[in-house]
Amino acid sequence: xxxxxxxxxxxxxxxxxxxxGVDPLGVPMERMLSATEAMIDGRRTILAGSNxxxxxxxxxxxxxAAAMATRFEGxxxxxxxxxxGSYNGHLQLESELAEFYGMAxxxxxxxxxxxxxxxxxxxxxxxxxxxxxxxxxxxIFDGAKLSGADVICFRHNDPTDLGKRLRRLGExxxxxxxxxxxxxxxLGDQAPLADLVSVARDYGAYIxxxxxxxxxxxxxxxCGIAESQGVQHQADFIVGTFSKSLGATGxxxxxxxxxxxxxxxxxRPYIFTASPPPAVIASVRTxxxxxxxxxxxxxxxWQSAERLHAALASQGYQLGAPPGPVVAAMFADRERALACxxxxxxxxxxxxxxxxxxxxxxxxxxxxxxxxxxxxxxINHIIAVFSQLQDEFAQPG
Amino acid sequence: xxRYDEIAGHLRDVLKPYLPADQTIDDDTRLVDDVxxxxxxxxxxxxxxxxxxxxxxxxxxxxEVETFAELVTAIDAHV
Numbered sequence: 023x024x025x026x027x028x029x030x031x032x033x034x035x036x037x038x039x040x041x042x043g044v045d046p047l048g049v050p051m052e053r054m055l056s057a058t059e060a061m062i063d064g065r066r067t068i069l070a071g072s073n074x075x076x077x078x079x080x081x082x083x084x085x086x087a088a089a090m091a092t093r094f095e096g097x098x099x100x101x102x103x104x105x106x107g108s109y110n111g112h113l114q115l116e117s118e119l120a121e122f123y124g125m126a127x128x129x130x131x132x133x134x135x136x137x138x139x140x141x142x143x144x145x146x147x148x149x150x151x152x153x154x155x156x157x158x159x160x161x162i163f164d165g166a167k168l169s170g171a172d173v174i175c176f177r178h179n180d181p182t183d184l185g186k187r188l189r190r191l192g193e194x195x196x197x198x199x200x201x202x203x204x205x206x207x208x209l210g211d212q213a214p215l216a217d218l219v220s221v222a223r224d225y226g227a228y229i230x231x232x233x234x235x236x237x238x239x240x241x242x243x244x245c246g247i248a249e250s251q252g253v254q255h256q257a258d259f260i261v262g263t264f265s266k267s268l269g270a271t272g273x274x275x276x277x278x279x280x281x282x283x284x285x286x287x288x289x290r291p292y293i294f295t296a297s298p299p300p301a302v303i304a305s306v307r308t309x310x311x312x313x314x315x316x317x318x319x320x321x322x323x324w325q326s327a328e329r330l331h332a333a334l335a336s337q338g339y340q341l342g343a344p345p346g347p348v349v350a351a352m353f354a355d356r357e358r359a360l361a362c363x364x365x366x367x368x369x370x371x372x373x374x375x376x377x378x379x380x381x382x383x384x385x386x387x388x389x390x391x392x393x394x395x396x397x398x399x400x401i402n403h404i405i406a407v408f409s410q411l412q413d414e415f416a417q418p419g
Numbered sequence: 420x421x422r423y424d425e426i427a428g429h430l431r432d433v434l435k436p437y438l439p440a441d442q443t444i445d446d447d448t449r450l451v452d453d454v455x456x457x458x459x460x461x462x463x464x465x466x467x468x469x470x471x472x473x474x475x476x477x478x479x480x481x482x483e484v485e486t487f488a489e490l491v492t493a494i495d496a497h498v
Contacts, residue, residue, distance in 0.1 A: 151477075156462055172477035174469075175462050183466075190475045379457035 039360075046363050046375035056080050057269075057395040062372060068400050070390045071374035075347050076238050076319045077395020078269035078312060084305040088270075091304035098299040104286070111303035118310055119274050123245055123260055127282040129275050130303075132295045134234055134263025135161040137273025140291035141230070141261055142201070143168035151191060151198040153227065155179065155213070157206050157382055162232065166201075168290075178206075178382065181217040188225040198227040199258075204236035204247030208381055208389070210348025212236075212247055219253040230259040237313075238267025239320060239347050244313040264302065268309040272298045319394040323347055326392045326401050333405040338416035342385075347392050350376075352385040353415075359386035362415040369407040426498075427491045429471040433464050446488035474498040 039045055053061040057077035058069050078084050091111065099106055112130055120128035131137040142165030146152055150171040154162060157178040166173045174191075177183040188195050200222040202213050215231065222229040233246030241249030246262070248254040258279060264272035275282065286292060298306075312319075324345075331345035342350035353359035356377065363375040366388070376387035390404070408416075420428075431444060437460055438444070442453075450456050456464065461481065469476050472494075480493040 151475075156459075156466065172475075173479055174475055174477055175466055177466060187469070187475065190469070190473065379459050382459070384457070384459070 042360065042364075046360065049367075049372065058393055058397075058400060060372070062367065065370055067367070067370050067372050068396075068403060069372050070392065070396070070404055071372050072393065073235070073266040073391050074269065074393045074395070075235075075267045075323060075391070076269070076309075076313070077393045078267070078305075078309045080395075081269065081309070081312065083312070084269060084308045087308040088301035088305040091300035095300035097301070099297045101296055102293055103297045104293050106297070108297070109300060109303065111300055111307065112297060115303050115307050115310075116274075118307060120276050122243070122310060122314065123276045124255060125260070125276040126278050126280050127276065129282055129285060129292070130298060131273040131275070131292060132298050133271055134265050134273035135164075136291040136295060137261050137263065137275055138162050138232065139165040139168060140289040141259065141275045141285065142166055142199075143291065144285040144289035145169070145259075146171035146199055148172075149197065151194055153184065153187060153198055153200045155202045157208065158201060158203060159207065159232065159234070160380075162201055162203075171199075179211065179213055179218075181214060181221045184218060185221045185225065188221065188227055191225075195225050195227050198225075200227050200229045201232070202229070203232040203234065204240065205346060205348065207235050207348065208376060208387060209342030209350045209352075210235075210346045210389075211343035212240075212346065214251075215247050216251040216253050219248075219256050223256060228258040229256070230261060231257045232261045234261070234263040234266060234273075235348065237262045239323060244317070244320060264298075264306045264309075267313065268306050270302045270306050270309070272302055272306060323392055323394040326394075326396055330390065330392065330401055330405060334408055337409055337412040339408065339412070340416075342382075342387065349390040349392070351388040351390075352383075353388065354385065356386045358415060359388060362411060363388055365411050365415075366407055369410070371404050371407050422495055423491055426472070426494050427487075429468060430464075430487065430491055430494075433467045433471065437464070444487055446486065448487045449485055450487065450490065451485070468494065472498055 051060040057074050057080040060067055060069055116128040116130050131140050138161035146169040148170040152166045152171045152173050154175050155178055156175045174187055176187050191198055202218050205212050219229055231248050236246035238244045240247045245254060248257050259275055259277045261275045264270045327347055328345045331349050335341055339351040342352050366373055374389040376389050378384045381387050437456060465476055476494055476497055484490045484493050
């Protein structure tokens with residue numbers, strides 16, 4: 023018996039992938055060329071699996087801000103804010119995020135994962151209840167686990183099911199936090215947030231919305247799905263990430279509750295992690311300003327999403343959700359999905375391969391994430407490659 | 420019928436769609452190793468059980484559970 027014995031089934035799966043000559047879970051990017059292209063296996067490849075929704079990773083203004091911050095403030099903070107203090111940028115970014123969302127308080131975390139881990143584990147404790155949408159991201163489940171609260175799941179995007187489970191809690195509902203997402207990353211489907219928030223409010227539960235995949239993409243000002251569905255100011259907490267539309271790494275929580283500040287003294291993932299480095303904070307602040315001033319990027323993204331979705335649907339691919347920044351083609355057969363993924367890469371298109379059990383319904387997914395930076399020619403190429411492969415891989419809907 | 424038997428009956432019903440054709444369930448059946456339930460399927464089983472029993476069953480009971488009987492006992496302690 024060894025520590026590594028538990029990995030044997032994983033090792034077997036890895037050997038299968040290796041024998042197929044494919045490693046979809048760790049593709050080497052030999053050289054980044056732009057927000058939408060990289061050299062992979064010596065070939066210029068379109069990146070359509072990066073979550074780089076607005077293409078800001080190569081935005082000259084963001085790069086300049088990051089470079090200046092590094093020059094004048096250094097490469098890192100070398101510790102947590104509790105120990106090493108807060109840089110001006112940390113405080114400014116928190117203030118700007120709170121103002122962007124129209125909330126009283128904002129708090130920055132070092133990664134998006136830690137934003138959920140740090141918020142949920144500090145907000146809830148044994149005796150409290152966390153009511154999670156069944157399709158919530160792993161970071162939400164992990165934060166829930168760390169909290170020690172009772173975890174109950176409700177059926178994905180189902181307000182009636184949520185209401186049924188809140189009813190069963192009786193008086194405990196006043197110590198219950200409902201957690202949902204704006205756009206779910208696997209299939210790219212949107213939550214019926216207006217209905218979910220209404221149910222949570224009717225029962226007297228708190229509600230947290232994770233806008234990781236919707237910040238910068240939805241809503242009049244780009245705040246996300248809660249804004250686009252008119253319920254942003256009914257949310258108790260909004261969590262998000264810097265690693266998608268904002269083009270960096272990190273995360274945040276904003277809230278109308280001034281008590282959010284107490285998490286700074288109780289949230290272990292916040293307290294015991296080095297704070298985001300100056301370059302990250304500077305580029306994120308610049309990207310946030312860009313989101314507020316450049317709605318044209320959102321429009322470009324949605325136009326590409328509509329066009330790609332319509333094309334793939336007409337080619338016979340089974341898609342997981344209505345048009346959006348994430349377009350997921352669903353496969354019942356893992357080997358066919360793997361072969362399709364490889365064929366796409368061979369034709370200069372990098373997408374994500376998502377394997378069960380991390381996927382809804384046990385499907386294997388080919389997941390495309392679009393960017394405002396994708397050119398019309400790049401979208402055309404992606405559509406053309408899928409078209410070449412449709413006879414072999416498209417399934418009747 | 421004891422409470423244990425009632426919960427066991429519901430759990431058998433809920434597990435039916437996940438069982439291979441020739442598989443039967445007894446108290447010692449391991450839900451992951453024998454039935455092959457994935458984490459997502461276990462979540463689905465728990466939601467369905469909550470509906471059948473009209474009760475809240477926290478997912479927190481799962482780390483201590485390996486077999487059919489252990490799950491029934493853990494649920495019995497919670498509802």
